[in-house]
Structure formats: structure tokens, C-alpha cells
Amino acid sequence: MPDLDDASAAAGTVAAPGGVGLVAPRDFVHARPFTFQSGQSLPGFTIRYETYGQLNPARDNAILICHALSGDHHCAGRHSPDDRKPGWWDNLIGPGRAVDTNRFCVISSNCLGGCVGSTGPSSLDPATGRPYGISFPFVTIRDMVRAQKLLLDHLGVSALHAVIGGSMGGMQVLQWGIEYPGFVRRLLAMATTSREGAQAIAFNEVGRQAIMQDPAWNQGEYPKDGGPRTGLAIARMMAHITYVSDASMDRKFGRRKKAEANGDAYTFDIQFEVESYLRHQGQSFINRFDANSYLYITRALDQFDLAQAYGSLEAAFAPVQAETLVVGFTSDWLFPPEQNRTIALALLRCGKRATYAELETDLGHDSFLLESEDLYAIVRGFLEREATVEVDFNI
Amino acid sequence: MTRLVEKRTVDMQIIGDWVEPHTRVLDLGCGRGALLGYLMQSKQVTAVGVDLDFHRISACVQRGVTAYQGDMLSFMHEFPDRFFDRVICSRTVQELDRPTDVILEALRVGRTVTVGFVNHGYWKNRVDALVRGRKVRNEVYTTEWFESRPANPLTIADFEHFCVTKRIRIARRAHLAGNWRSPRHILPNLLAGYALYDLTR
Numbered sequence: 003m004p005d006l007d008d009a010s011a012a013a014g015t016v017a018a019p020g021g022v023g024l025v026a027p028r029d030f031v032h033a034r035p036f037t038f039q040s041g042q043s044l045p046g047f048t049i050r051y052e053t054y055g056q057l058n059p060a061r062d063n064a065i066l067i068c069h070a071l072s073g074d075h076h077c078a079g080r081h082s083p084d085d086r087k088p089g090w091w092d093n094l095i096g097p098g099r100a101v102d103t104n105r106f107c108v109i110s111s112n113c114l115g116g117c118v119g120s121t122g123p124s125s126l127d128p129a130t131g132r133p134y135g136i137s138f139p140f141v142t143i144r145d146m147v148r149a150q151k152l153l154l155d156h157l158g159v160s161a162l163h164a165v166i167g168g169s170m171g172g173m174q175v176l177q178w179g180i181e182y183p184g185f186v187r188r189l190l191a192m193a194t195t196s197r198e199g200a201q202a203i204a205f206n207e208v209g210r211q212a213i214m215q216d217p218a219w220n221q222g223e224y225p226k227d228g229g230p231r232t233g234l235a236i237a238r239m240m241a242h243i244t245y246v247s248d249a250s251m252d253r254k255f256g257r258r259k260k261a262e263a264n265g266d267a268y269t270f271d272i273q274f275e276v277e278s279y280l281r282h283q284g285q286s287f288i289n290r291f292d293a294n295s296y297l298y299i300t301r302a303l304d305q306f307d308l309a310q311a312y313g314s315l316e317a318a319f320a321p322v323q324a325e326t327l328v329v330g331f332t333s334d335w336l337f338p339p340e341q342n343r344t345i346a347l348a349l350l351r352c353g354k355r356a357t358y359a360e361l362e363t364d365l366g367h368d369s370f371l372l373e374s375e376d377l378y379a380i381v382r383g384f385l386e387r388e389a390t391v392e393v394d395f396n397i
Numbered sequence: 398m399t400r401l402v403e404k405r406t407v408d409m410q411i412i413g414d415w416v417e418p419h420t421r422v423l424d425l426g427c428g429r430g431a432l433l434g435y436l437m438q439s440k441q442v443t444a445v446g447v448d449l450d451f452h453r454i455s456a457c458v459q460r461g462v463t464a465y466q467g468d469m470l471s472f473m474h475e476f477p478d479r480f481f482d483r484v485i486c487s488r489t490v491q492e493l494d495r496p497t498d499v500i501l502e503a504l505r506v507g508r509t510v511t512v513g514f515v516n517h518g519y520w521k522n523r524v525d526a527l528v529r530g531r532k533v534r535n536e537v538y539t540t541e542w543f544e545s546r547p548a549n550p551l552t553i554a555d556f557e558h559f560c561v562t563k564r565i566r567i568a569r570r571a572h573l574a575g576n577w578r579s580p581r582h583i584l585p586n587l588l589a590g591y592a593l594y595d596l597t598r
Contacts, residue, residue: 327458346465347475350445353421358465359454376451383459 019098021088022054025079027119030111030153042139045128049153050119051075051111054095055103061160065101065385066150067091067110068167068174071299072238072291075112075119078103093373100378101385106163113174114149115141115299117292123222124292135294136222141302143170147177151185164188164385168370169337170299172328173306176345180308183323190384192329192370195341196315196348197307202336205244206300209237213293222294234293235284242283247333247366251276315348325355327384329377331369332362357384407577409435411593412485412511415569416440420482423507425469425499426489429453430462437462447472470495473502480506487513491549497563500596509568510596518552518586521575553586560596569595 017023030049037043052075057064067077069090078095080088095101095108112120115138123138154162165178165186172194179189195202213219216233224230243251255276262272272278312318326349330342339360346358359380363369370377409432416422418440424433427446430453436442446457446464457464465472473484484507486499491514493499503510515537516522522533532542533550553572560567572589574581581589 325463343465343467347472350463350465351476351480353443355463357454357458357463358467359451359458360466361451376455380451380455380458383455387459387461 017097017104019096021092021096022079022103024083025052025054025076025081025089027052027075027081029119030156032149032152032156036149036152038139038145039142040140044121044139047114047121047149048119048125049111049114049121049149051109051153052077052079052089053107053109053157054078055105055107057107057157057159061158063106063163064154064157064159064161065106065108065163066154066165066178067095067101067108068146068150068165068171068178069110069113070167070169070171071296071303072241072287073171074116075110077110078108091371093371094378094381100381101166102382105386109154109157109159111150111153113141113146113299115146115295115302117295118290120149122292123294123298124226133223133226133294135224136297138294138298141298143173143177143302143306144181146302147174147181150174150178151182162186164190166190166192166381167194168192169194169367170303172337173303176308179322179324179326180312180318183321186324188384189322189324189326190329190381191326191342191345193331193334193337193342193367194328194345195306195337196318196345197309197341198303198305199341203304205241205336206304209241210297210300212236212240213297216293219293222297224293230293231288234288234291234296235281237296238287238291239280239284242280244336245366245368247335247364249333249364250366253364255279315344316352319349319352319354322349322352322354325357327357327359327380329370329380330358330360331365331367331372332360333364334367334369336367407573408487408513408591408593411571411573412436412487412513413439415511415593415595416442416483418442421480423447423473423481423484423503425484425486425503426492427453427457427462427464430457430460430464432485432487433457433462433464434460470499470502473499473506476506478505479508481508483507483509483511485511485513487511488515490514491551492546493549496549497559500559500565501563504565504596504598508597511593512556512596513591513593514551514556516553516572516586516589516592517550518554519575519590520587521590523587553589553592556592556594560594566597567594568597 027050033046035043036047073090077089077091097104112118115122117124123134127134165175167175172191175189175191178186213230213233216230219230258275259273260278308318309315328342328346330339343358346356349356416436420442422442422444424446427448433444433446437444447469454464454466484503490512525533571593572581572585573591575590577591
């Protein structure tokens with residue numbers, strides 16, 4: 003049993019406000035066959051995860067964090083004191099932070115099909131001793147959630163206080179509420195959708211084509227440190243644009259030129275800072291992400307359509323028992339506010355408890371990662387409020 | 398409690414008396430969720446509020462009141478006929494862009510619509526306008542015109558005329574004196590400071 007309720011962190015020990023400090027990932031090995039929604043199966047799988055904070059004696063104070071397409075399980079703290087950056091949601095998670103690790107045990111897992119420690123297309127197929135490549139089973143959001151449930155069962159979690167996620171993480175949040183209604187009490191989905199729309203599928207397809215048209219992709223068979231690096235970098239460059247906004251890019255880069263551009267406009271070498279930034283995004287991505295995983299996970303996003311999967315959005319949400327908070331962001335043009343509103347409205351039509359809040363930002367889709375006191379306040383309010391209603395007359 | 402808070406709670410208590418227990422209630426312009434929080438506790442209603450402001454929605458979340466940030470008309474368009482047992486439009490009606498559309502749509506999605514408003518026909522408001530020649534300012538309307546949202550002040554006579562014109566049935570009315578406490582049945586348009594109505598189709 004993992005040390006989620008380690009004696010060294012006895013109840014009553016409250017960490018000072020701040021980050022979660024040094025953390026280490028762990029691996030959960032599920033050694034039994036797992037059948038995917040597609041009908042394909044694996045003899046077993048591994049899920050990499052991190053935890054911050056301790057489980058209470060009832061083992062029901064856990065909060066699951068679901069990551070987005072290019073994210074991973076490392077959402078808070080640092081792996082070593084020399085790490086340049088903490089986990090991707092470090093601003094939100096920690097002692098005294100909006101997701102308070104003094105109160106909650108935060109669990110963050112790398113999704114099935116990923117490439118940062120969980121079983122995915124770059125894992126070795128025990129049958130052949132070679133990477134699965136595109137013989138890996140097709141993955142859906144529901145498969146990711148079912149694998150996470152096995153992880154939580156293994157950790158002895160009796161109920162989830164909340165599931166939180168943005169973008170693809172938000173899709174998992176919704177799927178959690180549908181798939182395991184009695185297990186989760188609060189759903190917090192941000193910058194997400196109940197149905198991947200044509201524009202989002204279109205962007206995914208451009209990314210996939212960039213990868214698959216790179217000769218080094220080779221039908222998904224490539225060495226571990228090789229493969230379609232150019233294609234994957236271009237996919238990432240394009241996708242990155244969809245995560246930000248016109249206003250935020252212009253504020254960050256404007257038309258500023260690189261010093262080495264020498265004022266020569268008549269060249270295709272890098273001239274503008276935004277070009278250099280995107281190339282850097284592409285280059286750093288290929289060092290941490292697997293091209294086949296990118297294909298699989300974007301396909302999982304494309305397949306996500308709750309209304310189609312269950313007949314209607316209302317039918318999909320019929321089993322939900324949790325209280326839901328959906329947060330949309332005005333400048334998000336990948337999963338615009340309208341698509342977030344749709345989720346809350348359908349839940350309300352089903353008679354469920356659901357709230358929709360919309361933050362005005364100009365940072366685009368990635369706004370859910372925003373350092374915003376307003377966002378922290380609503381997240382904290384949603385997670386920490388007692389189940390009973392408080393009455394005061396402060397209008 | 399200040400007098401203002403007292404007035405607000407009186408208003409809540411009357412609406413609370415009218416609301417049936419365990420019903421589904423929508424509050425248009427729910428603010429920070431005070432009324433719905435009160436109804437959830439006193440009448441165990443299933444509540445949802447609508448408001449335009451993020452911070453008010455955030456306050457609702459903190460209070461345990463479910464709420465929707467957005468336009469109230471677009472919100473109601475998303476619901477089938479008679480989905481709510483009661484739609485409340487308390488101290489919002491004078492700030493609506495399209496009051497007729499909102500009230501008629503509320504009558505479609507709700508079995509009963511409760512409207513509460515400050516009566517601008519109340520004699521003190523009349524005297525105020527006549528003597529001071531300025532926008533009404535009092536403990537309810539505290540701001541100068543240039544710090545206020547566009548308002549569409551109405552009187553009890555205006556509202557009753559509206560109901561006749563639109564063939565809306567008034568199931569119940571409460572006219573309160575200037576202290577918003579004692580009932581005022583005689584010459585309400587002149588003598589009542591606050592009015593509450595239950596409307597049905």
C-alpha cells in the first residue's frame with residue numbers, strides 16, 4: 003500500500019502555506035487484462051501518478067486532478083531542488099492554496115495512452131519486445147477514466163471529494179461523474195466541452211497530418227529517440243496557437259524582432275520573436291512527448307461526444323450525483339464559453355446541481371492555468387464549502 | 398442589523414412565506430445568493446440563480462447556491478415549459494432591458510412568477526422628485542445617477558396596468574408601507590413603499 007497515510011505525516015501536521023515541496027512520481031502496475039472501449043485489450047498497464055497531502059481515516063478526502071492533452075501527472079511541486087519550473091498547476095495546489103493539500107489528498111495520474119510513464123504506444127509490447135506503435139489499442143476518455151478508477155481502488159480511496167480538470171482534463175471530469183456517480187461528490191471542469199467540435203477536430207487533424215506526413219513517422223515504427231521530430235514539433239507549434247489568443251500573443255511578442263534578424267526582412271530565417279517562441283515550444287515538446295501518443299490522445303479527444311455516446315446530453319448526465327462547477331473563459335476559442343455553458347445547462351435540465359461561472363480573460367484556452375485570485379476563490383469556495391447551506395443576509 | 402438589511406430580510410420572509418417547500422425555484426438576478434440560500438434552508442427548495450457578475454456567482458458557490466452566469470433570457474430559453482415551480486424576479490425588474498420578454502418567458506418556464514419592486518409612486522418618492530427635483534436617492538437607491546445602472550423605475554399602478562395589458566393573472570399581491578413591514582391596503586400606489594406579486598398565466 004502506498005504511503006498516502008504515512009505515519010511521518012500524522013494527522014494534525016499542517017504544512018506552511020506554499021508549494022508542496024519536493025515530490026516523486028510513483029507507478030501503479032495493474033497486472034490484469036484491461037479491455038478498451040474499442041474491444042481491444044492489453045494484458046495489463048502501468049499508470050504513473052503523484053500524490054500531495056494525506057488521506058484521512060475515512061479515505062474520502064481525495065481530489066483527483068486530470069491533465070490536458072500535453073500535460074502529465076506532475077502538477078505540483080518539484081522533482082529536484084534544481085527544477086527550473088514546478089508542476090503545471092502548482093499555483094493552484096499546495097498547503098493553503100485553492101486546492102489545499104492540508105485538507106485534501108491530491109492525486110494526479112498520467113493518462114493511459116500517454117508517454118510520461120503510463121502505458122502507451124511507446125511502451126514495449128511484451129508479445130514482441132518492441133514498442134506497440136500503432137498496434138496499441140485505441141484509447142478513449144472513458145478508458146482513461148476507468149484506468150484512473152483502478153488506480154484509486156489500488157490506493158484504497160473510498161470516495162473522491164472532487165475531480166478537477168481543464169480541457170481534456172475537463173472531459174475526464176464529466177466522464178467521471180457519469181461513470182462512477184456514487185464515487186465522486188464534486189466535479190470541477192474548466193475550459194472544456196461535452197463534444198469535440200469540428201474546429202477542434204480540424205486542428206487535431208492538422209497536427210496528426212504533420213506527424214504522419216513526416217517520413218520518419220514510418221507507420222508509427224521509429225526508435226525511441228528518433229521518429230517524426232519535425233512533424234511533432236510542427237503539430238505542437240500549431241496547437242500552441244490554439245491555446246492562447248490574438249491579444250495575449252500580441253501583448254507578449256507584438257512585432258518585436260529577434261536581435262540576430264539584422265533588420266533584413268528579405269529572408270525566411272527567424273525574424274520575429276513569436277516565430278522563435280513557437281519553434282522553441284516545438285523543440286522542447288519533442289524532447290518530452292511521443293508522436294504516436296499525440297496521435298492517440300488527439301483521437302481520443304475527437305471521439306469525445308457525450309450526446310452521441312449516450313443518445314443525448316441529458317441521458318449522459320442522468321446518472322450524475324455530484325455537484326458540478328463549470329468554469330468557462332471569455333477568450334477561449336478552442337472550447338469557447340458556449341460549449342462550457344452547454345454542460346451546465348444540460349445538468350440543470352436533468353435536475354442536477356450545477357453552476358456555470360465565466361471569467362473574463364484575454365489569455366485564450368490556457369486561461370484555466372491563470373494566476374487569478376478570482377479563479378482561486380471560486381475553486382476554494384466550491385471545494386471547501388460544507389454540504390449544508392449557510393445563511394447570511396450579506397447581499 | 399442596519400435598517401437596510403432589515404428591509405432586505407423582510408422582503409425575503411414574505412417570499413419565503415409564498416414559496417412551497419421542496420419546490421424548484423429560479424431566481425433571476427440572484428446576486429450573491431442570499432434569498433436562495435434562505436429558501437434552501439427554510440423551504441428545502443431546489444434552487445438555481447442567474448446573474449451576470451462573476452463575483453456574485455462565486456459568492457453563490459461559497460454559499461452552496463447553484464448559479465448560472467449569463468443572460469437570464471437566454472438561460473430561460475434553454476428550459477422546457479413549467480420546468481420551475483417558481484421564478485423570482487425580486488428588485489430586478491426595474492433594471493431589465495426587455496421586461497415584457499423576461500416576465501412572459503418566466504411565465505412559460507415557471508408555474509408562478511414572483512415579482513418584487515420598490516414602488517416609485519410612493520408619496521415620499523413623489524415629494525422627493527417634486528421638492529428636490531433630483532433623481533430619487535434613499536437607503537435603497539443610494540447612488541447618484543452617474544454611478545447607477547440605467548433604471549426603469551415603475552410604480553404599482555404601472556405594474557398592474559402591465560398585467561392587464563398582457564393578460565397576466567395576479568394570484569397574490571402584497572403591498573407594504575414605507576417601512577416595508579406593515580401591510581398597506583389603501584391607496585397602495587401612493588402609500589406603499591414596496592410591492593410583491595405572484596403572477597400566473
